[in-house]
Amino acid sequence: MKKLLAALIVAVAAFAAIACDNESTDRITIDFWHMAPVGTAAYTPTKAIITAFNESQDTYFVKGTGFSFWDYWDKINIAISSRTAPDLGLSTLDDSVSRAEAGVLYNISDFLDADPDGLELDEFYDAALDFATYQNDLYALPFTATVRVLYYNLDMFEEVGLTVADVPTTWSELYDVAKQLDIVDGDGEIQRLGFDPSYGNATYHGWLWEAGLDFFDENLDPTLNTQAHIDVLQWMKDFNAEFTRNQLVAFGDANTLLGINPFAGERVAMMVETDGLYEIIQNANADFTFGVTTIPVPDDNGVRVNWGSGFSIELYDNGDNDTASKAGAWEFLKYMMSYDVQKEMSEVNGWIMAHKRAMSDLATETGDPILARLLVEVEYARDKVYVPYAPSWHGNDWQPYYNNFLSGEMTATEALAAARANYIQKQENYDATH
Amino acid sequence: MKRTITVRMMKKQENRAGYMFVFPWLFGLIVLGIFPILMSFYISFTNYDMISPMEWIGFENYRILFTNDSLFWKSLGNTVYHVAIAVPLSIFVGLALAFLLNNKVKGMSVYRTLFYLPNVVSVVAMTLLWMWLFQPNFGLVNAILDPLYDLFNIEPLGWYLDQDLSKITLILMGLWTSGGSMVIYLAQMQDIPTTLYESAEIDGAGWWAKTFHITLPLMTPSIYFNFIMGLIGGFQVFTMAYIMTNGGPSRSSYYYAYYLFDKMMADNAMGMASAMAWILLVIVLIVTVIALKLNKFVFYMGEDS
């Protein structure tokens, strides 16, 4: 009994100790959440960027906290929903309008009206700015830009007598080149795949866009029911039709089992991926020659486009009328979007940043041809549309039908009809509750 | 006369003691627990999307789930299937492991620790193990079964890639973490008086007799515990499906809690997710209350039989 009591007293004492360790500073504290936690390579430089701001003035003190990319979203979403969000944070650009609509973001146009020289908006991509615009006002700024390109392994090209000149630009060229690069061993096990339209970050909606089609019309009603939609889906599967489903699955699972990206692991010769793969290849010190290029387009009337996305940087309104930290957040936002900081952030995180001039100068200075090529493609990046009744229309809602089609459970027509019916049901249910 | 008063006083005292002992828990439930619970109940009648202000929409979420949502029934069906098979199977395997590890053999401490390992290793490592074992084309299990496939001239099983087998495969994979229930059985086995075995041995009882007449009956409290917890946990299963199959193929391993999670994370439909949670609570509560009737088959040494 005495021991238990002693334990309780210790516990209470510990609470007391924990409860009152607050730091105090006479500056106004600005909270900023980012994705470079203690322990990552990006942590120290990120901290240096923040410290430089803190030393440049003596009104505000920015407190940066980094969370792992995988944890960041849970953390910030819960904070936003309970109105305890940081003053500034990163989020996803494509749904920033939904937060603007909910009233949790400060209107950036208001800041710009009061401080017109604060930001040079024409340094950023118009398409990205459009995504952050709600009722003609800007509610977020594009912070990074993600781009999707075709990676090709030049060593493998040379092995079969191909050169850079043979890098495909159309779907039919892609097919011809890919077939020369396939390797199958005696047991029928695929050792190397030239290309597969379902691999990496290649998506059905990405291919649809290239063919001038989409999942939804301008009213956000699902389309998907035309022959053209069926043809594109069928093309994705027919690309490697000479292999059985088992062969392809075994190859795909072996890739997963490897625990690495199949292009970085030299198991596929060409693959559609984001700029993140460049970062992975660099980090792993992979020793093969490769290049990046525009994703091949359909032979007739192909549209040069890739699925782009990116982080936004947002100022959170927690409804507490905290004008002091609001002003500080704006100052720090301007700093984060400035030419020098954008350049540094790119070097630190390996991200493509939203500042066009900062990025092109960086590419010139480093003489990095891959980065230069990635930047060209950013011009053709298009973000996916935010669909309130199906925010994950390209993911959870589409994947099961897509997989059923790939595995042969459903034909292209059946899969698309079933997916469409599902969107319609979701839309109906959403409308009934809103 | 005097005696009745004492008994009544003792009963009163015991009643008070009962409240005293349960107080910390009860206090926590009422002070810290009740607000989130009631709020989630309220949310189930709104269209809360986690950022916009919530609007009261009455029973609309419940109506939609019951009448216009095919995945609701599909996922519920998958979950019931899972519970029906996984609960008895994991009790059996947990018990078997406990029996195996309750022997007085050299190095038993090490074996027990090794058997418990899967409960603490990283999920990534477990996923790779499962794939390495169950991948239909190059997995170890199919390689071992290959002679049988040839013998009976059947197609190799597709395991997690076959919609008829995906749930069973996930259940088999889940058995790797039976170490948790094994620990509980092991702890309970220590409760069994050795004198019981000694007197049984004098009566000439063998291993079977001792197991079925002493060990198993005296282990019913923990078997019952794992049964009830298996039911409650089984209805909320989804991690394994999330990692291994993404709910597929053809939604065959799309469980109720997985759908609830998607409603919340993918659709931002917190109101709908809360409604699903409360429907689940009612279902599990009914099942559990029925299961609690089995308490009469549980043999507690401390109770009069």
Next chain:
Amino acid sequence: MASATRYKSRKTTKTITHLILHVVLVLCSLVFVFPFLWMLFTALKTPAELLRGIQQFLPARPQWSNFITAVQAIPFFMYLKNSLIIVVLVVTGTVFSATTAAYAFAKLRWKGRDKWFIVMLATMMLPIQVILIPTYIMYAKIGWLGTRLPLIVPAFFGGGSAFYIFLLRQFFKGLPRELSESAVIDGANHWQIFVKIMLPLSKPAVVTVALFTFMGAWNDYFGPLIFLSNPEHWTLALGLRAFQTQYGGQYNLMMAASILIMLPTLIMFFFAQKTFIEGIKFTGIKG
């Protein structure tokens, strides 16, 4: 003579049984150990070897320095201290609130007991995700956000311990009623019975509960992620996740750090299961 042969044959049977047991145990251990081995070998690989994945299961030259790198990359000892603060308090709190409540449910007759028992079970039936945001909002309103209180205080009031209460109840119910009855006659009150009889006699169960609570609190990264904002309060489990970055991450360092985090739980398990030695309890009490 006859009895000697019987004794001898019994001994050989026993040896054979033990031999078979060992074979079975070793075979089973292999499958159970595999994921751990994979972690260990991955932790010892160079980045280039990681690229070759499972094709190269064994690292050519084990990089033991990965463990040091992992420890140095994060403020390991600060995180360790934070983990210990939380874990010690959570285990203390849970064992306290779970054993007392379990005693009430198992051994005492009080009004509404069976109804509250169902309520207790029901608290486990609501998927935790749907009460996360309300819980968070509640702690924000009390002003506990950014402190360790949301992670610790509930443990003292049975938060998340329904599982343990039920488990302990099952064990307490198995203890002979005569024991407590004779103690009552000797003038002991319920607290004395609880501390002097119930707890010591249920050592394996209480140890199990402490072990499970320890593992739960030690490995929990989600609670600290959501409720702690100051990195100086972060725990090992949360700090470790820094190695999981957007693009792949440093698998070798991640696994090295994972193993370091796992070790204490394994050591705890090893010692906890030592209390599971047959029949410690009723020797001396008639069956």
